[in-house]
Amino acid sequence: MVKKENLTQKQSNVLKTVYEFIADNSYSPSVRNIAEILGFSSPKGVSDHLAVLEKKGYILKNSSARSIRLTEKSLWHLGVQNPSIKNNVDYLPLLGNIAAGKPIFAEENIQEYIPISSQITGNIKCQFLLTVRGDSMSGDNIIDGDMLIVKAQNTAENGEIVVALIEDDEAVVKRYYKREDEAVELRSSNPLYEPIVIKGSLWIQGKVIAVYRIIP
Amino acid sequence: MVKKENLTQKQSNVLKTVYEFIADNSYSPSVRNIAEILGFSSPKGVSDHLAVLEKKGYILKNSSARSIRLTEKSLWHLGVQNPSIKNNVDYLPLLGNIAAGKPIFAEENIQEYIPISSQITGNIKCQFLLTVRGDSMSGDNIIDGDMLIVKAQNTAENGEIVVALIEDDEAVVKRYYKREDEAVELRSSNPLYEPIVIKGSLWIQGKVIAVYRIIP
DNA sequence: TAAATAGCTATACAAATGTATAGTAAAATA
DNA sequence: TATTTTACTATACATTTGTATAGCTATTTA
Structure with missing residues (x-):
């Protein structure tokens, strides 16, 4: 069975939100985009979550805006394919x-x-x-x-x-x-x-x- | 034969730069990223080019940062695959x-x-x-x-x-x-x-x- | 030939954006 | 039980970013 316990439910929700935003728009959400979607009133909550997700290896970020990239690990966690990749491979x-x-x-x-x-x-x-x-x-x-x-x-x-x-x-x-x-x-x-x-x-x-x- | 005459050589260069940046980074370049790559000393030159590219239907933009998306038309113009589809398989x-x-x-x-x-x-x-x-x-x-x-x-x-x-x-x-x-x-x-x-x-x-x- | 377009430079600016500071409350952990 | 971690709110701020203003030259079009 796939262990998802490495992320909390909230962290997993943030990751899922990032995934869905990229799948819908083909570019990354801003911190405030995510905050709005999840109903946060401050960007800092999201910013902290993203820092944790990066530390745990689920996303990659550059210092620039809208530069979140999902790692293979996160796709495995979400049980989905890369939203932008028509997949003819599975990442094992x-x-x-x-x-x-x-x-x-x-x-x-x-x-x-x-x-x-x-x-x-x-x-x-x-x-x-x-x-x-x-x-x-x-x-x-x-x-x-x-x-x-x-x-x-x-x-x-x-x-x-x-x-x-x-x-x-x-x-x-x-x-x-x-x-x-x-x-x-x-x-x-x-x-x-x-x-x-x-x-x-x-x-x-x-x-x-x-x-x-x-x-x- | 693919018609490329609809874009000037310079415009095509800008489009190619966008394509390559997305292929390398999985997120869009900023106007200044493109300016630096092409050796422009001002962001306005790029901004104008992008406006033309959008008007001609080669890219899609949102008002937010780093939200350039390439259209099928531009992929056809460049003769390439979607840059977000990192070719992770070869067909042998x-x-x-x-x-x-x-x-x-x-x-x-x-x-x-x-x-x-x-x-x-x-x-x-x-x-x-x-x-x-x-x-x-x-x-x-x-x-x-x-x-x-x-x-x-x-x-x-x-x-x-x-x-x-x-x-x-x-x-x-x-x-x-x-x-x-x-x-x-x-x-x-x-x-x-x-x-x-x-x-x-x-x-x-x-x-x-x-x-x-x-x-x- | 005149006007328009293409293709820039230089500077400026408001909005978007990521993150810092400071603090609260609940849950998990030691 | 004390401490750490999680999960935020509220505000502030320095950058990043897209675009506007103004101006220039070369090329193309009418």
Whole structure:
């Protein structure tokens, strides 16, 4: 699930107002435009909000007038496309070290947003990118440094390649098999690695749908 | 033919400056921004030009600051795309069976155009897509069905993975090595395949820069 | 040839604009 | 519980900004 808690409801409202103004007018609102729309009687309230939004990485501003630009992060937050871009790409967050306990989409996990052709994503939301560490899936020709496109979901079918969190460990990429005794086996495709058998807590984060690799 | 006679050269320059500023900054230039770029010492010169451009239907303005919008007419005049549509994809042709003799980009070779993020292509033109057939490059974890992003070029450095045409055969994907006797070795990365040694005609078509695979 | 238009410079100014100061109140956090 | 953060109001102010006034020259049009 996409975490929106990084912004308060009010901050999110201001961001949404900026988005809608740009979508309608193709240029940025002034501080006082936003204040009027939201019913503020002072420009300072908006100015403060914008400063917070900039600090949190949701907008970019120049010192000049009407120069607010939305970042990919803000578009992700609002769940919309760039108002001025007829989108044939979706921006997927590249997640860093996913560790148990933290929400998977926590801000500190998001390294950057990378545009992926919507022909690949199918415009399905809740997908993310993950960089492979190690060679445990080399039997599936997935190697260290590969980027995975993962569809976020918390269930899996037998044999699917999934991203999962186990106990206090970081995220692992493995093939999922549910045994008859209800335990789950996470199998590496590199025979040098033993299957991981989990009887307790296992959090499936998503299913790998594509692999992308830049040849060095 | 696009009629440009409706604008003078100077007016066209101003329009182009507006276009480029918006393309670079995602917000409109101020009158003084344009004046500085064009080397005017007074804002009035630009202001007059913008008034003419608006009267002639090339731009739209609001009374507020930085609210210039380009019309379709101006985009057509400049021969460009909407500047707010940052081209974040390139459409690369997916080539079918590349055979010797035919031009590689011949229309009958192009199966479809697939949008690839410009973050991957780097906006470098002359790239194409190729679907891998066979397992001869499995040592590089490139397997049957993988899609390759190939940069079209007709030279290669030792060790690079290239797409090449040999004699009357179809295109092959191999690692390129030039020997001291000037012969060229095309090596598979699957040890089951012998290197191909070429002393005669070899047409290098491009260099593989990325791999993309959809997990079945 | 005269008048109009194009293409500027130089200066001025009012309105638009972002932000600062100062303060209040509620909610969240430590 | 004390402190910080959030979320504003009200006013003020320095810049930014678009445009106006006045004037100039070169080119085009009638």
